[in-house]
Amino acid sequence: MSLTVDAKHRATAKPVLSEGKRAERRLGLLLCAPAAIVMIAVTGWPIIYSVWLSLQRYDLRFPGKQEFVGLTNYVTVLSNGYWWTAFGTTALITVISVAIELVLGMALALVMHRTLVGRGLVRTVSLIPYGIVTVVAAFSWKFAWTPSSGYLATLVGPNSAVLTEKVSALSAIILAEVWKTTPFMALLLMAGLALVPDDLLRAASMDGAGGWQRFTKVMLPVMKPAILVALLFRTLDAFRIFDNIFILTGGSQGTGSVSMQTYDNLIRGLNLGIGSTMSVLIFIAVAVIAFVFIKVFGTAAPGSDSGRR
Amino acid sequence: MAVLTTGKRVRWTVIDVIVVVYALVPVLWTLSLSFKSKATIGDGYFIPQEWSFQSYLDIFQTNDFLLALVNSIGISLIATAVAVVLGTMAAYAIARLDFPGKAALVGFSLLVAMFPQVSLVSPLFSIERSLNLFDTWPGLILPYITFALPLAIYTLSAFFREIPWELEKAAKMDGATPGQAFRRVIAPLAAPGVFTTAILVFIFCWNDFLFAISLTATTRSRTVPAALQFFTGASQFEDPTGQICAAAVVITIPIVLFVLFFQRRIVAGLTSGAVKG
Numbered sequence: 001m002s003l004t005v006d007a008k009h010r011a012t013a014k015p016v017l018s019e020g021k022r023a024e025r026r027l028g029l030l031l032c033a034p035a036a037i038v039m040i041a042v043t044g045w046p047i048i049y050s051v052w053l054s055l056q057r058y059d060l061r062f063p064g065k066q067e068f069v070g071l072t073n074y075v076t077v078l079s080n081g082y083w084w085t086a087f088g089t090t091a092l093i094t095v096i097s098v099a100i101e102l103v104l105g106m107a108l109a110l111v112m113h114r115t116l117v118g119r120g121l122v123r124t125v126s127l128i129p130y131g132i133v134t135v136v137a138a139f140s141w142k143f144a145w146t147p148s149s150g151y152l153a154t155l156v157g158p159n160s161a162v163l164t165e166k167v168s169a170l171s172a173i174i175l176a177e178v179w180k181t182t183p184f185m186a187l188l189l190m191a192g193l194a195l196v197p198d199d200l201l202r203a204a205s206m207d208g209a210g211g212w213q214r215f216t217k218v219m220l221p222v223m224k225p226a227i228l229v230a231l232l233f234r235t236l237d238a239f240r241i242f243d244n245i246f247i248l249t250g251g252s253q254g255t256g257s258v259s260m261q262t263y264d265n266l267i268r269g270l271n272l273g274i275g276s277t278m279s280v281l282i283f284i285a286v287a288v289i290a291f292v293f294i295k296v297f298g299t300a301a302p303g304s305d306s307g308r309r
Numbered sequence: 310m311a312v313l314t315t316g317k318r319v320r321w322t323v324i325d326v327i328v329v330v331y332a333l334v335p336v337l338w339t340l341s342l343s344f345k346s347k348a349t350i351g352d353g354y355f356i357p358q359e360w361s362f363q364s365y366l367d368i369f370q371t372n373d374f375l376l377a378l379v380n381s382i383g384i385s386l387i388a389t390a391v392a393v394v395l396g397t398m399a400a401y402a403i404a405r406l407d408f409p410g411k412a413a414l415v416g417f418s419l420l421v422a423m424f425p426q427v428s429l430v431s432p433l434f435s436i437e438r439s440l441n442l443f444d445t446w447p448g449l450i451l452p453y454i455t456f457a458l459p460l461a462i463y464t465l466s467a468f469f470r471e472i473p474w475e476l477e478k479a480a481k482m483d484g485a486t487p488g489q490a491f492r493r494v495i496a497p498l499a500a501p502g503v504f505t506t507a508i509l510v511f512i513f514c515w516n517d518f519l520f521a522i523s524l525t526a527t528t529r530s531r532t533v534p535a536a537l538q539f540f541t542g543a544s545q546f547e548d549p550t551g552q553i554c555a556a557a558v559v560i561t562i563p564i565v566l567f568v569l570f571f572q573r574r575i576v577a578g579l580t581s582g583a584v585k586g
Contacts, residue, residue, distance in 0.1 A: 020487075021407075027487050028408025035399035035458050036414055039421050042455035046432035053432060111328060116313055117321040124572045125332040131564040131575075132336065135518050135534040136557040140335040143342055143550060149351035151338065179335065184579070191580035236423050243518045243534075259427040259519070266431050267523055279428040286425045 047283060053276035060270035073277040083261060083278070087285075090257040093170065094238040097177045101234060102227070104178065105185030112186060113193045126183040134180060138247035141176045145248075166253045173255060176244045181237070185230050192226025193219070228299040235293070236286055258282050336561065343554035350551050364551035365559075368540075374556050376528040377536035381560065384446055384532060385514040388453035393507045395454070396461025397499070401491060403462065404469035405477075415462075422459035426452075430523045437524060444526045452520050457510040464509060467581035468502025469495075505578040508567050515563070533560045 057069045077083050112123055129137070144152040145162045153160045162168040196219050204214045220227075242259040245251055251260040258278065266275030293299045342350060346361035368374040403411060433452060434443070442448040472495060480490045521535035528536070537556060540549040568575065 023487060024406050025408040028402040028406035029410070031398040031402040031406070032408075032410070032414050035395040035462065036417070038395065038451075039417065039455055039458055042433075042451055043421055043424055043429065046429050046436060049436065050428065050432035053435065108328065111324055115321050115325060117318055118325045120572065122325050122328050123576055124568055125329050127568040127572060127575055128332050128336060128565065130579075131512050131568055132561055133516050133518075133534050133557075133564070135537060136339065136561055137335055139537065139553055139557055140339040143554070144335070144338055149353050151353060151355045154353045179331075183332070187576060187579045190576075194580075236425075240425050240427060242427065246518070246522075259425075262427050262430065263519075263523065266434060272431060272435055275431040275434075279425075279431045282425045283428040286423060286428075290423050 050276045050279050053272055054280050056273050058273040073273050077277050085254050086256050086258045086261040093174055093241055097174045097238050098234050100178050101182050101185045104182045105189055108186035109189035109193055113190050129180050130183045134243040137180055138176055138244045142248050145172055163249055169249050169253050169255050173244050173248055185234055188230035192223035196222045228297055232293040232299050235289055339554045339557050343558045364555035368552050368555050377531055377533045380530055381532040384449050385511055388450045388514045389507055389511045392454045392457035392461050392510050396458055396465055397503055400462050400465030400469055404466045418459040418462050426519055444530050446530055448524050449520055453514045457513050461506050461510055464506045464578050465502055472498050505574040508571055509578050
C-alpha cells in the first residue's frame, strides 16, 4: 500500500506507471514466480551441479576417492567406443524413426482431417498409442517378439530371434517408437492442415492440379511451419529414447542409446562422475539439435511469437 | 460438398479399419495375454484359447502391484494438481498481463520442454540422496511438476487467448481488482482449458519411466511403470508375463477412459499448445 501512495506523490514530479499498470506488473510477476522458481530449481541448478560433478572423480562405490580431475571424464567418455556406438545408435534411431513418423503421420493427419466416415472413431483410437504408457506398449512388443509365444515371432518364422540380433532388434525398437509417436506427429500436422484454406485447394483443383500436385504445391508450403515444429519436437524426443530400449533389449547387442548408457553408468555402475559427464554431453547434443532447427531451418519455436505479442 | 458415393464410403471405411487395427493391435495383444491361463500363455495365439482371471487375482493379492498403484495414483495426482495451479497462474499472466521478464519466462519454459530429462538424472540422483528425497514421493513429484509446467503453460496460455476478455474489463470497470477479475470472472471461463491441461499433464506423469526407475529404490515410491520390471510371478521360477500384462491393462484403463470421454478436448489441447503457441 505504501508503494502506491509513494507513486502518487512522485507522479506529480515525473511520469510514472499508473497505479493500475503497476498493480498489473506486480500481479504478473507474482503469478509467474512459483512456476519459474520450480523450473529453475529443478533444472537450472542441477545442470550446473552436473557440470561440476562431471569434473570430479566420483564413484559411489569408492566415495573416499572423490577429487577434482578436470576434463579427464570427458576424455574417458569421448575416447570410449561404447559411447560412440550408443551415440551412433541413438542418431540412427532418431533419424529413421522421425522420417517414418513424418510420412505415416502425414498420412494419418490427412485421414483424420478428411475422412468422411467415422472421423470421431479414427481420432479416438489414434489417441490410444499417444496416451498409453510407453513401458506397457514396450512390453506388448517384447512379448509379441518372444520366440514361439508371440504373434509377431510366429509370423517371422519358427527360429526367429528378433530381439537378440542387432539389425532386427533395432528395427523392433524403431517400430515400437514409430507406433507410439506417429499419432502425436499426426496431431501436430493436423493442426497445420487446418490452416490450409479450402479455397486455395479448390482454386488449384480448378486450374487442373491433381491430388499429388495440390499436396506438394499448396498444402506442404502452407504447412511448413507446423511440419518444422513437429519435426523439432519429435527429434528432441526421439533423441532421449530410453523406455522402449530398456524393455525390449536392455541395451544389449549394441542397441543402447545414450540415455541407456547414462543410466547404466549412474544407477548400475554408481559412477556419478562419468554419468554426469554423459548427462552434460547429451544436454549439449540436444542444444545443438535445437539450435540447428531454430537457426538453420528457421523453425518458429512455439511461444516465440507470444512473447512479442 | 460431402456427397458420399458408395465407392468413397468403402474406401474411407477400409482406411479407417487400417488405422483402428494399427492403433489397437498391441493393446489387444496385452489384453489377450492378461486373460490367458497359465497353461496357454505361451501358445502364441492372438486370442486366448482358455480364458482365466488368474493373473488379475495374482497381482491384486500381492503387495507389489497394489503399493505401486497407490504410488502411481498419488504421485501423478499431486504433481498434476500442483503443475496445473502453477501453470494456470503463469499462463494467465503470460496471456493477459504486461510485465517485465515475460519473454524470458516463455523462452525458459521452451528450454525446459526441450531439456533432455536424462541429463537431470545424475544430478538429481545425487541431490536427492543428500536431501533425503531419494525414493520418496516428493522426489518424483518435483521433477514431474517441472517437466509438466511447460506443457501446462503452453496449453493454458493458448486456451486463455480464446477467452472473451471484454468480460474482465467489464468486471474491472465495476470495481474489481485484477486479482478479483481473475478469480470471479476468468477462472470459471477457463475451467475447460484447465481441465484439458490437467488430463495432458496427468498422462505425462502417469507415463514416466526414466525418473521412476532412477529415483526410486523400493516399493515406498516405485510407480507401476517402474515396478513392472520387478514382477517375478508367484514363485521365483514362474513366468511373470501374465501378471505384467494384467498390471499393464489396469494402468491403461484410465488412459482409455480419458481418450473415450475427452477425445475432442485432448486433440484441441495438444494442437493448440504446440502450434498456436
